[in-house]
Amino acid sequence: MSLQQSRHSNGHGVAVRVENCAKTFTDGTHALGPVTLDVTRGETVVLLGPSGCGKTTLLRIIAGLEMPNHGGRVLFNKAEVTQVPIERRNVGMVFQSYALFPNMNVAENIGYGLKIRGVNGAERSARVAELVALTGIEGLEHRRIDQLSGGQRQRVALARAVAVRPSVLLLDEPLTALDAALRERLRGELNRLLRTLGITTVYVTHDQSEAMVLGDRIVVMRKGAIAQIGTPRDIYFAPASRFVAEFIGAANIIDAAYNGGSLLFPGGKLAARPDNMTTKDRVLVMIRPESIRIVAADGARLCGQIETVSFVGDRQRAAIGGVAAKPIIVDVPNSVPLKPGDRVGLAIDPSAVRLLPPDPV
Amino acid sequence: MRDRLLFAAQLVFTALVAAFLIVPAMLSMLAGVTLNYFRGIHSGLTLQWVVQVWQLYPDTIFRSFLIALATLAVTLVVGIPAAYALHLRNDRISRAIEEIITLPLAIPGLALALALLLTYGGFSDFRRSWLFILAGHAVFTLPFMVRSVMAVFGAIDLKSLDEGAASLGALPWRRFRDVIVPNAAPGILAGSLMVVTLSLGEFNLTWMLHTPLTKTLPVGLADSYASMRLEVASAYTLVFFVMIIPLLVAMQIFAGFRGGPTARPR
Numbered sequence: 199m200s201l202q203q204s205r206h207s208n209g210h211g212v213a214v215r216v217e218n219c220a221k222t223f224t225d226g227t228h229a230l231g232p233v234t235l236d237v238t239r240g241e242t243v244v245l246l247g248p249s250g251c252g253k254t255t256l257l258r259i260i261a262g263l264e265m266p267n268h269g270g271r272v273l274f275n276k277a278e279v280t281q282v283p284i285e286r287r288n289v290g291m292v293f294q295s296y297a298l299f300p301n302m303n304v305a306e307n308i309g310y311g312l313k314i315r316g317v318n319g320a321e322r323s324a325r326v327a328e329l330v331a332l333t334g335i336e337g338l339e340h341r342r343i344d345q346l347s348g349g350q351r352q353r354v355a356l357a358r359a360v361a362v363r364p365s366v367l368l369l370d371e372p373l374t375a376l377d378a379a380l381r382e383r384l385r386g387e388l389n390r391l392l393r394t395l396g397i398t399t400v401y402v403t404h405d406q407s408e409a410m411v412l413g414d415r416i417v418v419m420r421k422g423a424i425a426q427i428g429t430p431r432d433i434y435f436a437p438a439s440r441f442v443a444e445f446i447g448a449a450n451i452i453d454a455a456y457n458g459g460s461l462l463f464p465g466g467k468l469a470a471r472p473d474n475m476t477t478k479d480r481v482l483v484m485i486r487p488e489s490i491r492i493v494a495a496d497g498a499r500l501c502g503q504i505e506t507v508s509f510v511g512d513r514q515r516a517a518i519g520g521v522a523a524k525p526i527i528v529d530v531p532n533s534v535p536l537k538p539g540d541r542v543g544l545a546i547d548p549s550a551v552r553l554l555p556p557d558p559v
Numbered sequence: 560m561r562d563r564l565l566f567a568a569q570l571v572f573t574a575l576v577a578a579f580l581i582v583p584a585m586l587s588m589l590a591g592v593t594l595n596y597f598r599g600i601h602s603g604l605t606l607q608w609v610v611q612v613w614q615l616y617p618d619t620i621f622r623s624f625l626i627a628l629a630t631l632a633v634t635l636v637v638g639i640p641a642a643y644a645l646h647l648r649n650d651r652i653s654r655a656i657e658e659i660i661t662l663p664l665a666i667p668g669l670a671l672a673l674a675l676l677l678t679y680g681g682f683s684d685f686r687r688s689w690l691f692i693l694a695g696h697a698v699f700t701l702p703f704m705v706r707s708v709m710a711v712f713g714a715i716d717l718k719s720l721d722e723g724a725a726s727l728g729a730l731p732w733r734r735f736r737d738v739i740v741p742n743a744a745p746g747i748l749a750g751s752l753m754v755v756t757l758s759l760g761e762f763n764l765t766w767m768l769h770t771p772l773t774k775t776l777p778v779g780l781a782d783s784y785a786s787m788r789l790e791v792a793s794a795y796t797l798v799f800f801v802m803i804i805p806l807l808v809a810m811q812i813f814a815g816f817r818g819g820p821t822a823r824p825r
Contacts, residue, residue: 224650263722285725295716297723301741310737311727362727 210240211398212274212365214260219270221255229255230422232270242392242399244413246406252422253402254370260400261368262287274365290364294371296355298343304354305339311362329357332391348376349384360395367399373408385411406446418442440554443484450485451554452522461551465521466500470551482554487515487529489550498543502526507536518544591794608794616795619779620802622689626775627758630696634754638704639747643739645705646712661702668699668763675768689773695764700757704750711746752811759803
């Protein structure tokens, strides 16, 4: 059976619903929730957050490796699987450490799940060959696991998880163990592969660029709770809180006075009309560094002085002092000459200014 | 200067090992093939004492191997699952159990044997059979198996391997058989080596537990030292060495081969 056929017979996996799931470990650590999350069939959802935010615990609850506290439920296609152990949930899982079996070669690792399911030798070999081709590891079938590079291991782990045609594919920081350049390349490959397979996927990472590239939706988590759920664009352009704004990309978070359609800074005024903004004494706004332009200081409504310039390669990042309480970070094209000490004006499109809810006290 | 000091220290250590281990063992074995030990080596060499040992004590030799292999079987069947369970649980109860299993190392063998006799001495069929000695040996060697298997489990991220196999649909027994045991092979071999060696050489416990009809090799050795001429006892030592050394070397080579660079845990 080809992959194409399998997508029809097996569909694109199941819809996953996590309902009111919390987790307190026996040592008293409160790791999660309660949280509720819906993953639609065929969708890739990325759980994103700093370490200790509960994202791995949530993934392990979906996998069946952890049992949620009483009252939590996990549903696959509306059928409750909360009490079903992982070995009966038909999930495919890629672990951070890959968990490849050192006593088996590459082909045996990939075929293990099929062997457990009683798939006969010929069919198994065909499926293994199919996955070897799909993940681009031809020629490594008879290698031992300790003869593989990190990137090759990652591909084997993925092939092994997908081989069983899982209802849902679960990936726990699968690229974290790799170096930066390889990570970026595999991120692209993984993206292509997940689109090809179209299986319901839950992907855990602490790397926001990974989340942006791979996720149909991103679930930003913090301290065991969901901070925001949205498409990568939603999360980036309309963060729901200061935490989300700062965790995803670089952000200028400015505490400013608002009066008569303008934000008032120490360094001048900025016309702004963020949605739902009414006249208040103080507001919290976010402006992304790339949405600010450097202009001539003369005639600019907002002025400051360049404090530092860091050349990043494809762009340069300048810190402009004297505009707000903290220096404003601006991304500038790498061809613009800038030097610390220069006085410059800032032009900001009003639509680029996002209002954030006030910080919880 | 440091190199020379190190060399001198190594030389002294080697000399001490030679003086207190190798030379006495060689002398003892040589005595076993000497015609008359009191007249020395120039009395001539003979195999008559070895033949005599072989005629007097063949049962002790076979029984020792039987008990050693049976002990190995028991410790494998009990020890590996126990190590697996203890490693996975890893809480206060499992640590307490681990301590209890390890107790026979701290308690003198004689005390352990006495306790076994007090408790089970009344079951006369059991007490008279070699199984009674097997029970003692299993209790005494189990911690060595459990510990060396647990050491490997600690080094190979067992939890991830187990979860990996579970995610692919394998039930606990299948995971244990397909993934856990093969990857714990170096620890199992090291444990087996220790168990067989300890069982073959065990004297304390065995001396208390044996009956005239269930003597093992070391007990027979003590018996021959006490009641035979020195040459016979020495020939017995020689037989003991000849039997156990190839076994040790073979297991060591096998362990080295399996636990070599390709199977090193990461």
